[in-house]
Amino acid sequence: MVPTSFYIFLAALLFTIGAVAVLVRRNTLIIYMAVELMLNSANLAFVAFARQFGDISGQLFVFFVITIAAAEVAVGLALIVTIFHTKHSVDIDAMHELKG
Amino acid sequence: MTVPVTWQDVAALLPEFFLVVWASALLLLDVFWIREKRTTAWLSALGFVVALVLAVGQMGRAPLLAFRGMVIADAFSVFLVALFALSGLVGILLAQDYLARNGIERGEFYVLLMFSVVGMMLMARVADLVMIFLALELFSLPLYVMTGFARPRADSEEAALKYFLLGAFASGFMAFGIALVYGATSTTSLPHMVDVIQAGEADLALLTAGAALVLTGLGFKIATVPFHMWTPDVYHGAPSPVSGFMAATAKMAGFAALLRLFVLVFPVVADLTPVLWALAALSMVLGNVAAIAQRNIKRLLAYSSIAHAGYMLSAAVAFADPHLGPQAVAAILFYLVAYVLATFGAWGVVILLERRIGQEGLLLEDYAGLSRQYPGLAAAMAVFMLSFIGVPPTLGFFGKFYLFRVVLDAGFVGLALIGVLTSLVSAYYYLRVVMLMYMKPGEPIVRREPRVQATVLAAAALTLFLGLTAASSLYAWATEAILRFG
Amino acid sequence: MVAYWIFALVSLLMVLAALVAVTNRNLVRATMGLVLVLFGNAVLFVLLEAYFLAVAQVIIYIGAIAILIVFAIMLTRHVGDAWGPAFHRAWAWAVVVAGGLAVGLLFWIAHWPAADGKAKSPVDPQYTKLLGKALVAPDGYVIPFEVASALLLAALIGAIYVAWGGRRVKGPYPQRSEEKEA
Numbered sequence: 001m002v003p004t005s006f007y008i009f010l011a012a013l014l015f016t017i018g019a020v021a022v023l024v025r026r027n028t029l030i031i032y033m034a035v036e037l038m039l040n041s042a043n044l045a046f047v048a049f050a051r052q053f054g055d056i057s058g059q060l061f062v063f064f065v066i067t068i069a070a071a072e073v074a075v076g077l078a079l080i081v082t083i084f085h086t087k088h089s090v091d092i093d094a095m096h097e098l099k100g
Numbered sequence: 101m102t103v104p105v106t107w108q109d110v111a112a113l114l115p116e117f118f119l120v121v122w123a124s125a126l127l128l129l130d131v132f133w134i135r136e137k138r139t140t141a142w143l144s145a146l147g148f149v150v151a152l153v154l155a156v157g158q159m160g161r162a163p164l165l166a167f168r169g170m171v172i173a174d175a176f177s178v179f180l181v182a183l184f185a186l187s188g189l190v191g192i193l194l195a196q197d198y199l200a201r202n203g204i205e206r207g208e209f210y211v212l213l214m215f216s217v218v219g220m221m222l223m224a225r226v227a228d229l230v231m232i233f234l235a236l237e238l239f240s241l242p243l244y245v246m247t248g249f250a251r252p253r254a255d256s257e258e259a260a261l262k263y264f265l266l267g268a269f270a271s272g273f274m275a276f277g278i279a280l281v282y283g284a285t286s287t288t289s290l291p292h293m294v295d296v297i298q299a300g301e302a303d304l305a306l307l308t309a310g311a312a313l314v315l316t317g318l319g320f321k322i323a324t325v326p327f328h329m330w331t332p333d334v335y336h337g338a339p340s341p342v343s344g345f346m347a348a349t350a351k352m353a354g355f356a357a358l359l360r361l362f363v364l365v366f367p368v369v370a371d372l373t374p375v376l377w378a379l380a381a382l383s384m385v386l387g388n389v390a391a392i393a394q395r396n397i398k399r400l401l402a403y404s405s406i407a408h409a410g411y412m413l414s415a416a417v418a419f420a421d422p423h424l425g426p427q428a429v430a431a432i433l434f435y436l437v438a439y440v441l442a443t444f445g446a447w448g449v450v451i452l453l454e455r456r457i458g459q460e461g462l463l464l465e466d467y468a469g470l471s472r473q474y475p476g477l478a479a480a481m482a483v484f485m486l487s488f489i490g491v492p493p494t495l496g497f498f499g500k501f502y503l504f505r506v507v508l509d510a511g512f513v514g515l516a517l518i519g520v521l522t523s524l525v526s527a528y529y530y531l532r533v534v535m536l537m538y539m540k541p542g543e544p545i546v547r548r549e550p551r552v553q554a555t556v557l558a559a560a561a562l563t564l565f566l567g568l569t570a571a572s573s574l575y576a577w578a579t580e581a582i583l584r585f586g
Numbered sequence: 587m588v589a590y591w592i593f594a595l596v597s598l599l600m601v602l603a604a605l606v607a608v609t610n611r612n613l614v615r616a617t618m619g620l621v622l623v624l625f626g627n628a629v630l631f632v633l634l635e636a637y638f639l640a641v642a643q644v645i646i647y648i649g650a651i652a653i654l655i656v657f658a659i660m661l662t663r664h665v666g667d668a669w670g671p672a673f674h675r676a677w678a679w680a681v682v683v684a685g686g687l688a689v690g691l692l693f694w695i696a697h698w699p700a701a702d703g704k705a706k707s708p709v710d711p712q713y714t715k716l717l718g719k720a721l722v723a724p725d726g727y728v729i730p731f732e733v734a735s736a737l738l739l740a741a742l743i744g745a746i747y748v749a750w751g752g753r754r755v756k757g758p759y760p761q762r763s764e765e766k767e768a
Contacts, residue, residue, distance in 0.1 A: 002593045002633065008283065009692065010597045010630075014604050014623070015276050016688040021608030022269050023680035029658060031265055033620045034608050036651065038272030040627050043643075045279035051634045053286040056716055058279075059636055060727055061230055061288060063717075065275055066646050067734045068237045071741035072271070073651045075241055076264050077658040078748040079248060083257045084662040095262065097255040098333040105724040113729070120736050127743065168725040208747045215740040222733065234733045241737065245744030260748075 007048035014041035028080050028090045032073075039069050105167075112166035112173035113225070114158070115151040115181055116218050122147040123214035130207030137205045141196040144210035145189055148217070152185035163584040169289050171225040172584075179433060179581040180224035180356050183440065187349045188217040190444050190555055194451055195341035197549040202457045204250055204339070212242035213345070220353035224360075229278045229288040232357050236274060236321070239353055240267050243346055247338040250457055259337025266330040270320030277313025280306050290365050297368050308369045314361065315372065315379075322354035324413055325382040328406045332390075335402035340454055343398060344447025347405045348440045355412060355436065359429050362419040364583050370420035377417050377515060383410025384522040392529050396462050397450055400529060401443075404488060407526060408439050414519055415503045418510035426582055431506045433578040435499035438563070442484040442496060445559030449481045452547050452556070461545065467533060468542030477546065477553070478537040480560035485530040487563045490523050495563045498571040589633055596633075600626035613659045621652045638714045 018037035025031050043062045050058025084090050110117065126147070130140045155178060163174035191213055199205035219239030226232045244267060248260025282288050284306035285296045296302050319327040335343040366372075387407030394400040415431045418424040453470075455461040471478035487496030500523065507516040536542075566574055600623050607619030624647040631640035720726040 002589050006593060006597075007630065007634070010600065011276075011279070012688070012692060013601060015272075016684060017601070017604045017608060018272065019269075019687060020681065020684035022265075022272075023684060024677040025608060027613070028261065028265060029613055029655065029662070030608060030616055032268065033616060033655065035265075035268040035272050036620060036647075037604055037607065037623060038269075039275050040624060040647070042272070042275035042279045044627055044630060045276065045283065047631055047634045047636045047639060049279065049283040049286075050636070052283075055286065056713065056720060057230075057288050058282055059639055059717060060720055061233075061278070061282070062636075062639055063642070063721065064230055064234055064730055064734055066642060067738065068233070068271070069651060070646060071237065071241060071737050072264075072268055073654050074741050074745040075244055075748065076268060077654055078745040079244070079257070079261050079264055081658055081661045082248075082251060082748050083254075083261050086252050086254050086257055090662050092265075095258045097258045098262075098336045105728075109724070120732075124739070127739075167729045170727070170729045206747065208743050212740060212744060212747075215736060218736065219733075228730075230727070230730045231733070234730055234737060238733060238737045238740065241744060242740050245748055248748055251748060 004048050004052040008045055011041040011045040011048070014038075014044070026092045028083075028092055031092065032076055032080070036069060036073075039065055108164060109166040112158075112164050113171060115154040115185060116221050116225075118154060119147060119151050119214055119218045119221075122150075123211050123218070126207070126214070127211045130211070134207065137200070137207060138196070140207040140210050141192055141205075144214055145192045147214060148185050148189040148192065151217075152182060152189065155182040155185050165227055165291065169291055170228045170231055171222065172227040173225065174584040175581045176360070176429065176433075176583045177224040177356075179578070180352065181221045183352065183437070184217050184220045184224070184349060187345070187352070187440060187444070188213060190559075191217075191341065191345040191349070193551045193555045194344060194444065194448055195339075197547075197552060198339065198341050198451050198454075199249075201547075202250065202339070206249075209246065209249060212246055216242035216246070217349070220349055220356075223353040224356040226357060226360060227290050229281065229290070232361075233271070233274060233278060235353075236317075236357070237271060239350065240271070240321070243267075243342075243350065246342045247334060247346075249342065250339050253457065255337040256339065257337075259334045262330050263334045263338075266320060270317045270327070272317075273313050273320075274317030277310045277315075277317060280310030280313065282310075284310055290360070293365050297365070302368070304368065307366070308371050311361075311366050311369045311372060312375065315358070315375070318354050318358045319379065322351050322358065322409045322413075323406050324379045324409045325386045325406060326379075328383070328387070328409075331406055332399045332402040335405070336396065336398045339457065340398065340447060340451045343402075344444055344450070347401065347447065348443040351405065351409060351412075352436050352440065355416075355432060358416065359419075359432060360583055362416065363425040363429055367420045367422060367425065373417060373420055376413060376419070377512065380410050380413035380417055381515060381518050383407060383413060384518055385410075388522045388526045388529075391526065394529070395464055397464055397467070397533075398462055400464070400533075401446060401450070404526065404530075405443070407522065408435075408488070410522075411435065411500065411503055411519060412439075414512070414515050415506045417512055417515060418506055421510055424506060424510050426579070427509070428506045429583055430575065430579040430581065431499075431502040433581055434502050434575050437574065437578075438487060438495035438499035441559045441563050441566075442487040445480060445556050445563065446484040446488075448552050448556035448559065449477060449484070451552055452477065452549065453544060455545060464533060464536055465540075465542070466544060468536045468540035468544065470537040470542070470544045470546075472541075473544065474546055476557060480556050481537060482534045483560040483563050485534050487567075489527045489530050493564070493567045495567040495571065498567060498575070502575060592633060593630070596626045596629050614656070617652060617655050617659065620655070621648055624648050624652060638717055 018034040021034035046058040046062050158178045216239045219235050222235035244264040250256035284303040285293045323331040391403035415428045418428045453461045487494035490496045490500035504516045603619045603622035607616045610616040628640045628643040
């Protein structure tokens with residue numbers, strides 16, 4: 001059996017890669033993918049803990065994370081595609097309508 | 101063995117059930133039968149009235165964990181659910197004329213608003229980490245769409261995209277944080293978690309890390325510094341009624357979950373107290389200082405909402421103290437009522453003065469001379485500004501009084517001092533609005549929209565009247581809204 | 587022992603793929619990196635004896651979400667080519683912040699004694715049945731399940747409105763406001 005801590009290490013690493021990418025990348029699609037990476041790392045951690053505790057509530061949580069990811073992807077990609085029609089760009093730095 | 105659902109379980113969630121059914125029915129009615137969008141608006145307003153009645157009917161009952169401990173109906177949640185139902189109603193009153201005059205009135209708006217309110221209500225009810233995550237998304241996703249409702253206007257779309265990306269980022273933090281909390285306590289049920297923590301079986305290091313990540317996720321929702329970057333742009337770009345609705349309710353929902361988690365479950369992670377301290381102090385300072393430089397009223401209110409999140413968070417710093425926890429909850433609930441009233445009112449005034457969507461009538465100069473032509477409206481706006489500053493006898497004064505008292509009792513003198521000083525700073529930009537309305541000549545153009553005007557005047561009357569006569573009884577009521585698990 | 591090797595291989599691949607997903611300037615390649623990570627996650631789910639979730643992961647994440655992302659890339663096509671600097675101006679600052687986050691997380695987990703890897707009980711052979719029952723049982727997850735369905739409905743309405751709703755609105759945006767004004 002691979003120890004749970006290995007899985008959590010991996011999950012933390014993936015989470016960090018995702019979080020860094022959200023902060024540094026400019027393409028909104030990549031930013032969104034990085035968010036998916038973060039959610040996935042959470043799923044991995046949930047399943048690893050669930051196995052350690054012999055408890056299914058962690059696995060059930062993953063179901064809901066997957067559901068939410070699906071709901072988010074629908075709204076998010078609709079927004080990205082729509083803004084592309086308006087601005088012909090999906091670059092976050094092209095978003096400069098709102099300045100104070 | 102499965103236990104059948106009892107009437108008690110259903111009764112605990114009655115306002116939410118009703119709203120979901122009503123919203124779904126309205127969705128169909130809107131597509132197939134309703135010709136006038138106005139009818140949809142009235143029907144959804146009616147739905148909120150019924151939900152409010154149902155929520156009030158829950159008051160005074162014993163706390164009840166329903167559906168195997170997924171949700172709870174305690175005094176705290178009932179207080180907030182009633183407030184959310186009322187906010188939904190106000191949200192529709194503010195939005196309807198605005199949407200119609202800008203040609204974006206669609207039945208979906210009201211349905212989305214209802215779903216969003218259901219999510220917020222559930223945020224107040226959570227007794228399981230699954231519910232926190234789902235409720236957070238249920239209220240956020242409709243808000244992203246409502247922010248972009250003025251599509252294909254570029255500013256509205258851009259605000260929606262920014263809000264969405266930052267919101268999704270925040271839910272990533274929430275998910276991973278919850279995973280770590282689950283790993284630390286081996287359960288997602290909050291009452292069980294309390295037992296595990298009290299038995300000393302929880303892994304504190306992991307719990308602290310998880311709590312910090314959850315705090316980050318919620319910090320985005322309540323817009324505290326340094327998770328506030330989206331706020332000015334989103335409030336600026338969103339249609340004004342949506343900004344007002346968000347400013348009032350999303351913050352309430354975030355605080356509902358934050359208080360339940362930190363006061364009830366996480367007092368053991370007292371290590372996070374300095375973190376909360378810093379978040380509160382930074383929000384008060386940066387929110388108020390940045391607001392000074394704003395010329396656009398929407399951005400000004402956005403920064404001011406960041407500052408108010410800081411004030412409320414400063415009372416939450418006392419979460420780890422078992423004696424002060426309930427007091428902090430009462431003070432924050434009280435402040436939320438004051439903040440929500442003034443926020444809805446001020447945004448109502450913004451809606452009345454906004455001429456073309458997102459373009460004219462949004463600068464501070466456009467408020468010049470308001471008192472001559474519309475003395476009632478100007479007086480109402482002045483009341484909201486004074487309440488935001490915390491000038492007696494408005495409700496905002498009592499709100500700050502109770503907040504800072506908790507902060508002082510907890511021994512955070514420095515934080516209370518920062519709070520008072522930044523309130524003084526905030527007087528500068530709030531009073532500038534008042535001064536423009538009363539001292540400068542001008543020809544402001546105001547819309548005659550009776551529903552919005554009535555809402556604004558009612559909010560002003562309540563802010564003043566409750567402050568003058570009923571502040572202490574309202575506080576007593578908030579004190580009874582104790583967080584419990586059964 | 588085999589499990590260790592699989593874990594080592596898959597995790598290495600996942601980290602590399604994740605790096606590709608977030609650094610590659612070609613969007614399609616980045617998506618393929620993401621798909622690889624998602625697939626690696628499914629493999630690890632199998633290793634963790636969460637068989638049903640592994641299947642769900644492949645079907646929903648790779649089958650639906652990744653495909654939707656590919657669609658979005660195609661719909662915003664000429665952005666797929668490299669264009670302008672790939673990184674935000676403040677990237678160095680963000681790396682410092684995130685590096686701190688990484689060190690903190692890893693430190694916490696490294697000092698975590700409980701992870702000895704001993705599963706408390708073996709996985710129930712009927713676990714898929716248990717999952718299914720728990721999802722819809724009134725004393726289980728029926729409320730989260732219903733909330734999730736409301737969430738999906740709201741997302742559906744929202745996505746339709748955003749992607750389609752206003753197409754009928756033609757011309758300069760605020761049309762009706764002009765008439766009502768004055």
